[in-house]
Amino acid sequence: MESLPVSSKLHSGYHHPLSRIWQSDRRVNKSTFIYPVFVSDLDRDETAIKSMPNVYRRSVPETIVHIAELVKIGLRSTIIFGVPLHPGAKDERGSAADDVQGPVIRLIHALREQFPDLFIVVDVCLCEYTNHGHCGVLNQDGTLNNATSVARIADVALAYAEAGAHCVAPSDMNDGRILAIKRKLISAGIEHRVLVMSYSAKFSGCLYGPFRNAACSTPSFGDRRSYQLPPAGRALAWRAVARDVAEGADVIMVKPAGSYLDIISDARKSHHLPIAAYQVSGEYSMIHAAAAAGVFDLKSMAFESVEAILRAGATIVISYFTPDFLMWLDEPVSKL
Numbered sequence: 190m191e192s193l194p195v196s197s198k199l200h201s202g203y204h205h206p207l208s209r210i211w212q213s214d215r216r217v218n219k220s221t222f223i224y225p226v227f228v229s230d231l232d233r234d235e236t237a238i239k240s241m242p243n244v245y246r247r248s249v250p251e252t253i254v255h256i257a258e259l260v261k262i263g264l265r266s267t268i269i270f271g272v273p274l275h276p277g278a279k280d281e282r283g284s285a286a287d288d289v290q291g292p293v294i295r296l297i298h299a300l301r302e303q304f305p306d307l308f309i310v311v312d313v314c315l316c317e318y319t320n321h322g323h324c325g326v327l328n329q330d331g332t333l334n335n336a337t338s339v340a341r342i343a344d345v346a347l348a349y350a351e352a353g354a355h356c357v358a359p360s361d362m363n364d365g366r367i368l369a370i371k372r373k374l375i376s377a378g379i380e381h382r383v384l385v386m387s388y389s390a391k392f393s394g395c396l397y398g399p400f401r402n403a404a405c406s407t408p409s410f411g412d413r414r415s416y417q418l419p420p421a422g423r424a425l426a427w428r429a430v431a432r433d434v435a436e437g438a439d440v441i442m443v444k445p446a447g448s449y450l451d452i453i454s455d456a457r458k459s460h461h462l463p464i465a466a467y468q469v470s471g472e473y474s475m476i477h478a479a480a481a482a483g484v485f486d487l488k489s490m491a492f493e494s495v496e497a498i499l500r501a502g503a504t505i506v507i508s509y510f511t512p513d514f515l516m517w518l519d520e521p522v523s524k525l
C-alpha cells in the first residue's frame with residue numbers, strides 16, 4: 190500500500206455527504222423537474238392509473254388542488270396532457286385539442302392565475318383527441334398527411350401559447366412542425382415569451398404502455414413506428430435533434446430517458462441548448478415494481494436513475510417521481 194502514489198487516494202474526495210454531492214456536474218434539485226399531469230374533461234374526476242403507483246387522472250378542479258399542494262413544497266413546473274373522455278369528443282382532426290372550453294386551456298388559465306411562479310408546459314399532439322388515435326390527420330390510406338398535420342399541430346400550439354402556456358412541447362413527430370410552430374408564434378407576436386420544447390429524439394417501444402392507459406391514447410389500428418424512432422436508431426436521433434435545432438427549437442427532448450443515455454450524451458456534445466429527458470411511464474412503473482418486489486429501495490433507485498440522466502447531459506428531467514423528489518430534497522443532506 191505504501192508504494193501507491195498519493196494520487197491513488199480517492200476516498201478523501203467523497204467521504205462526506207456534501208463532498209459526494211460535489212462530485213456531480215449537474216445536481217438534482219427542485220428546478221430539475223417537470224411534473225406530468227393528466228387532465229380530463231369530466232366535471233369531477235380523480236382516477237388512479239392502475240399501472241402507475243400514485244399517479245392519477247384528474248379533472249381541472251382536482252388538478253388545481255393537487256398542484257397547490259406541490260407548489261407549497263417547491264414545484265417549479267408542470268407539463269399538461271389533456272384526456273377527453275366525453276363520448277363524441279374525438280374526431281378525425283382532433284378538434285377538441287384546442288377547444289377553449291376544453292380541460293387543457295381551462296387549466297392553463299387557472300394555473301396562470303393561481304400560481305404565478307409556476308412554469309407551464311403543454312404537450313402538443315392530436316393522438317389523445319383523434320378517433321383513430323394517431324398523432325396527426327390521416328390520408329385515405331391511413332398514413333399521416335404531413336402538411337395537414339403540421340398546420341393543425343401549429344394551430345393547437347398557438348392556442349395553448351395564447352392561453353398563457355410558457356412552453357409548448359410538440360410530441361407528434363411530424364416533419365417540419367417546429368418551424369411551423371415558430372412561424373405561427375412569430376406572426377402572432379408572442380415568440381419572445383413562448384419556449385418551444387421539441388420531442389426530438391422520441392423512440393418507439395414498450396415503455397409507453399402505462400401512459401397510454403392514463404391518456405387513453407392507444408392507436409385504434411397500427412402503431413406509431415413509422416413516425417417514432419426505432420430503438421437502435423442512434424444516427425437517426427442525431428439527425429432529428431439537429432433538424433429541430435435548425436428549425437428553432439429552444440429545448441430538445443430525449444424520450445425515454447434511462448435506456449437512451451447515449452442519445453442524451455450525443456445531444457449534449459453536439460448542441461448548446463437545454464436538454465430535457467422524459468423518464469417515461471414504463472421506467473417509473475418498473476422502478477416501483479422492482480422496489481415492491483424487494484429488489485432495491487425505491488428512493489435510492491429513483492435518485493440513481495435521475496442522477497444517471499443528468500450525468501449523461503440532461504438539464505431537465507420530466508418525471509412522475511417529481512412529487513417524491515420535492516419531499517426527498519427537503520430531507521437532511523445525510524439522508525440523500
Ligand SMILES: [Zn+2]
Nearest residue numbers: 314316324361
Ligand atoms: Zn401523439
